[in-house]
Structures are given as C-alpha cells and as structure tokens.
Amino acid sequence: xxSQTHDASPxxxxxxxxxSSSVLLLSPTNEIxxxxxVKTSTSFASAHVFPGGNLDAFHDGDDGGIPGPGSPExxxxxxxxxxxxxxxxxxxxxxxxxxxxxxxxxxxxxQRDEARKNxxxxxxxxxxxxxxIGAVAETAGLIPFTRWITPTSVPKxxxxxxxxxxxxxxxxxxxxxxxxxxxxxxxxxxxxxxxPVQSWLDRAAAGSITLFPPQVYLxxxxxxxxxxxxxxxxxxxxxxTAQRKKLVxxxxxxxxxxxxxxxxxxxxxxxWADKVMSPYHLLFREEDHRVVLAxxxxxxxxxxxxxxxxxxxxALVKFGKGGPSDVVIRMxxxxxxxxxxxPDTRL
Numbered sequence: 001x002x003s004q005t006h007d008a009s010p011x012x013x014x015x016x017x018x019x020s021s022s023v024l025l026l027s028p029t030n031e032i033x034x035x036x037x038v039k040t041s042t043s044f045a046s047a048h049v050f051p052g053g054n055l056d057a058f059h060d061g062d063d064g065g066i067p068g069p070g071s072p073e074x075x076x077x078x079x080x081x082x083x084x085x086x087x088x089x090x091x092x093x094x095x096x097x098x099x100x101x102x103x104x105x106x107x108x109x110x111q112r113d114e115a116r117k118n119x120x121x122x123x124x125x126x127x128x129x130x131x132x133i134g135a136v137a138e139t140a141g142l143i144p145f146t147r148w149i150t151p152t153s154v155p156k157x158x159x160x161x162x163x164x165x166x167x168x169x170x171x172x173x174x175x176x177x178x179x180x181x182x183x184x185x186x187x188x189x190x191x192x193x194x195x196p197v198q199s200w201l202d203r204a205a206a207g208s209i210t211l212f213p214p215q216v217y218l219x220x221x222x223x224x225x226x227x228x229x230x231x232x233x234x235x236x237x238x239x240x241t242a243q244r245k246k247l248v249x250x251x252x253x254x255x256x257x258x259x260x261x262x263x264x265x266x267x268x269x270x271x272w273a274d275k276v277m278s279p280y281h282l283l284f285r286e287e288d289h290r291v292v293l294a295x296x297x298x299x300x301x302x303x304x305x306x307x308x309x310x311x312x313x314x315a316l317v318k319f320g321k322g323g324p325s326d327v328v329i330r331m332x333x334x335x336x337x338x339x340x341x342x343p344d345t346r347l
Contacts, residue, residue, distance in 0.1 A: 016069050017149050017159035017301065021085035022052025024145065024218060025095065026166045028174055030226045030240050031194040032219065033181060035092060036209075047210040047323060048200065051092045051192075052160070055084040059119070059126040074159065075147060075276060075302055081161040082139040087126040091116055093181040093192045097142075097165060098135040104167075104174060105135045141165055143251065144273035146309070148214045149299035151278055159301070162218065164251070166244060169237050197223040207325060213279060213293060213315040216327040225250065261333060262312035267296050270308055277309035282332075283339060290316045290326060292335055 025033040034048040055066050065080030067073035086097045094112050098105050107115070111133075118124045130137060142163040150157035167174050181192035197219045204211040211219075225247040230239040256275070257268035267275070278299030282292045296311040297303075314335055318326040 015152060015155075015157060017075075017157040017299075019055045019066055019074065019081065019084075019161075020053055020158045021055065021081040021088065021161045021163065022050045023085050023089050023097075023142070024050055024162065024164045024222070025089065025093075026164070026226070026244075027194045028167055028169050028240070029229055029236070030166075030196075030243055032197050032200065032222065032226075033093065033095075033192065033194050034200060034215075035183065036191040036193075047212055047215075048204075049212070049215065050162075051089040051095075052085060053088040053092070054158075055080055056087070058122050059087055060084045075149065075298075075307070077144045077147075077161055077273065079139070082142050082163070083126070083137055085142060085161070085163050086137045086139065087119065090126075091120050093183070095181055096135075097138040098130055099138055100133070100135045104138075105133065107133075138165075143248075145218065145251065146214075146272060147276045149276060149278040149301065151280060152300060160214075162214070169240050169244075196228060197226050198228070204327065210323045210325065211327060212324055213317055213327055213329075214277075217277075217295070217313070217315060217329050220329045221250075222247065256310070257312050259312055259331065259333065265296070265311040266306075267308040267311045270306075274307065275309050276302055276307045279315060282314060285316070285339075288316075288318070288326070290318045292316055294332070 027033070033051060035051060037047050037049055055061075057066060060066055060080045060083050065078070065083065067076075067078065067080070090096045094116060096105050096107060096112070115124075115129055119126050119129060127137075142165055145162045145164045147162065148158075148160045150159075181194070183190055183192045200209070200211070201216065201219055201223060203209045204216065225243050227243065230236055232239075251272045254271075255263060255268050256270065256272060257263040257265065262268055276298035277295045278297055279293040279295055280297060282294040284291055293315040294311075295309045295313060295315065298305070298307040298309060312332055313329055314332045316326070316328045316330060316335070317324045
C-alpha cells in the first residue's frame with residue numbers, strides 16, 4: 001500500500017520513476033502469494049500483483065534510506081528498499097517478516113490489525129513498531145530478483161526492486177496467521193491468496209485474472225522449479241526443500257543465459273539480483289494482435305551503464321481497455337524466426 005502523503009519521490013514532471021519494492025513470497029509448500037487490487041486503484045487496477053508498493057519517507061527515509069533522483073543508488077538494492085518491502089507486505093497482508101529470538105514474530109489478530117492501521121495511517125513508524133515488540137525486520141532473508149523500471153511512455157513510472165522471500169518449510173516455524181494472509185479491508189486489495197505458481201499462470205491464460213508482464217515473467221521462471229506438491233505427506237519437507245535448492249542455484253548462476261547467442265550478449269553475465277528491465281516495443285504481431293516487448297534494456301535512467309535485463313526472453317502481450325491479456329514469455333530468437341518465416345515481413 002503506497003502512501004500518497006509522505007511519498008519521497010519527486011513529482012516535478014511526472015516522469016521520474018518512484019522508488020518501490022515488491023516481494024515474491026513463498027509459503028511453506030512453495031505456493032506464491034498474490035493480491036487482487038481494487039478496480040479503483042490508480043496503478044494495476046483489478047490486476048493480481050505481488051505484495052509491495054512505494055517507499056515512504058515517513059517509514060523508510062531514516063539515515064538516507066531512500067536515494068534521491070540522480071543518485072547511483074536510486075536503482076540499486078538497499079536498506080530503504082528492503083525495509084519498504086517488509087513494511088508493505090505487512091500493511092497489505094498482515095504477514096510480518098520480522099524475527100524475535102530467532103523465530104518469526106507471532107502477533108495476535110488484534111495486535112496485527114491495530115498495527116497495520118496505525119502504520120498505514122502514519123500514526124507510528126514501522127521501525128518504532130518493531131522496536132516496541134522487540135522484533136527485527138528480516139531484511140537479510142530477502143533475495144534480490146530483478147528490478148523493473150516503467151517505460152517512459154507510461155505517465156506513472158516506478159523503479160521497483162523485486163525480492164524473493166521463502167517462509168520456513170516447517171509449518172511449526174511459521175505463525176498460523178502467516179498461512180492465512182488477510183487483505184487490507186478493500187483499501188487497495190480485495191483478496192490475498194497463496195496458490196501454486198502454475199495455477200496463477202493458468203488462470204491468467206484462461207482470462208480469469210489479469211497479470212502484468214513482470215508477474216508473468218517472474219512466475220514463469222519460478223515455475224520451472226516450483227513444480228507442485230507431493231502426495232506423500234512424509235516426503236513433503238524434502239520435496240519442497242529440493243525445489244528451493246534448485247531455484248536458489250539458478251538464481252546464483254554466473255551466466256544467466258541458456259542459448260548460445262544469448263550467452264554472447266552482455267546481459268548474460270548480469271546476475272538475477274542486478275538485472276534491470278524496462279520493457280520496450282520490439283514488434284507487433286498481426287496474426288494475434290500482440291505486442292512483443294523486449295526486456296534487455298534498463299531504461300533511460302541507466303542508459304550507457306553496465307546494467308541490463310534479459311536479452312533472451314521477450315513478453316508477448318495483448319493490450320486492451322481492461323489491461324494486458326494473453327501475456328506469454330518466450331525466447332526472442334524463436335519469436336523472431338517465426339516473423340522472418342512470414343512473407344513480406346521486415347524486422
């Protein structure tokens with residue numbers, strides 16, 4: 001839930017990307033949490049999104065936690081982005097990623113609801129709330145997993161640091177309240193639910209929910225490793241642990257590309273933690289009326305530097321009044337080869 005009153009981002013021309021962060025939160029059974037945004041939202045209306053929102057100077061601005069425009073740290077992982085991610089997750093879902101005596105904090109429903117209301121209303125700073133209950137934000141548990149900068153063609157822009165956080169496999173280590181996320185009472189979301197990655201992607205493909213390209217892209221990558229549950233109850237912890245080990249190994253790879261041509265591109269050696277993607281128009285497909293968005297460039301704010309995204313993959317999207325639909329992530333070379341095979345096609 002992004003604050004409108006104390007947002008630290010400048011607003012002189014509406015083009016400066018506002019700093020924000022978001023969390024891909026995995027349950028003990030490796031399901032992922034999505035929130036259903038309200039129809040009246042000014043950003044991503046009616047879409048399903050990861051928990052997250054704008055950094056807030058009131059909560060996240062202490063000790064220079066929110067880098068200003070022009071700062072090299074504006075588009076990098078840092079303390080302000082991490083604290084903002086944990087705060088927003090708590091405000092939006094009631095899930096508090098903070099520890100006390102080495103374990104996740106267990107709040108009563110009354111404590112949780114009162115704290116969410118006071119923090120969102122700027123009656124108490126998030127950091128002060130944590131101190132009052134003797135807890136420490138679990139910032140070290142956040143795994144950076146790409147950054148997305150809104151294209152300049154969109155009036156309301158963000159520079160969003162994405163994180164992955166994995167709740168403990170053992171449900172005994174996770175407060176029961178965390179397994180039942182609660183929406184924010186309709187302020188910005190109407191529902192909060194854990195579900196298998198492929199289930200979310202299938203629902204989007206069927207048109208029953210709206211997912212934007214970043215959500216489809218990131219869940220498509222996760223879906224390669226989080227392949228579902230196991231029917232053998234006793235094998236559950238081993239099953240989910242094995243999935244996570246493969247995922248973490250993937251995220252730590254020094255070379256992120258998989259194709260021969262992709263490995264020769266400069267973005268191949270940019271880690272998943274440091275990749276920055278600002279989608280741009282590559283081509284339009286007449287046959288299915290979908291735009292092909294390339295994901296290799298970081299946007300004008302980082303142009304000419306050593307940052308970049310993913311050259312290998314592209315997003316196919318159909319844009320309409322109701323938002324994006326039919327979003328699919330495919331390999332760039334396959335899509336371009338299909339275009340070249342068509343008569344009278346120029347690339």
